[in-house]
Structure formats: structure tokens, C-alpha cells
Amino acid sequence: MPAYAIAHLQDAAPHPEIAEYIERIPATFEPYGGSFLVHVTPHEVKEGSWPGAVVVIGFPGIQEARAWWDSPAYQEIAPLRSRHIKGDIILVEGVPEGYDPAASARALRDALPPA
DSSP states (O other), X not given: OOEEEEEEEEOOOOOHHHHHHHHHHHHHHXXXXXXXXXXXXXXXXXXXXXXXXXXXXXXXXXXXHHHHHHSHHHHHHHHHHHTTOEEEEEEEEOOOTTXXXXXXXXXXXXXXXXX
16 A cells, blocks of 8 residues: 655745755655655645645555655754754555445444444
8 A cells, every 4th residue: 555754844944954855855765665746836725724835755655654764864864854844744554446435434334323
């Protein structure tokens, strides 16, 4: 199953270290099959608020995403970003091919108390 590193970045101010981070990050995720799917492109808020920027990096699976995050190469450059940009970053597993949300709805209905 695919997996994703998703970042919601806020309060980014221009800084040379951020430019260096952006230049160096692809080399850290490429050995794990990672690639940018979204990289600070405009987004449209439909509900709630979402200030800042969105980054999504896709991986073949959650193990590759974890290995990338924990890798010495990524950990070496992470402070270049974290010193200058606040944000939240998660790793999340995608759904399998052929995923049927109806099965999740049935499980939810089965868990409800009788009416």
C-alpha cells in the first residue's frame, strides 16, 4: 500500500537554510522510492482554516516512509527547515487498491447500538 508524508507548514519566512533544505531533500527520499506529489502549490480551503502550505511526498509503503524519516540523510537536513518553519508532519498509510468504503460503513453500522 502506498504511504505519504504530509506536512502542513506555517509561518515560513525566506531564509537561505530553507532554500538549502529544498535543494537537498529530494536526495533523501529518492532512495526510499519517494517523490513529491504536492509541493507548496496553491490550495483551496473548503471547510475550516488551513493557513500555510501543504507538502505531500509519496512512498511505496509505510516502511519506506519511516525509513526515510529516520534516515541519517534526512535527519541531517531537517533542522534547516524546523529552525525557520513551524508545522505539523505526519506519515500515513494509504488504502489498498480496490478499497471499498462501503465495508467501513457496514462495520460502523454493525458497531452502533440497536435503535
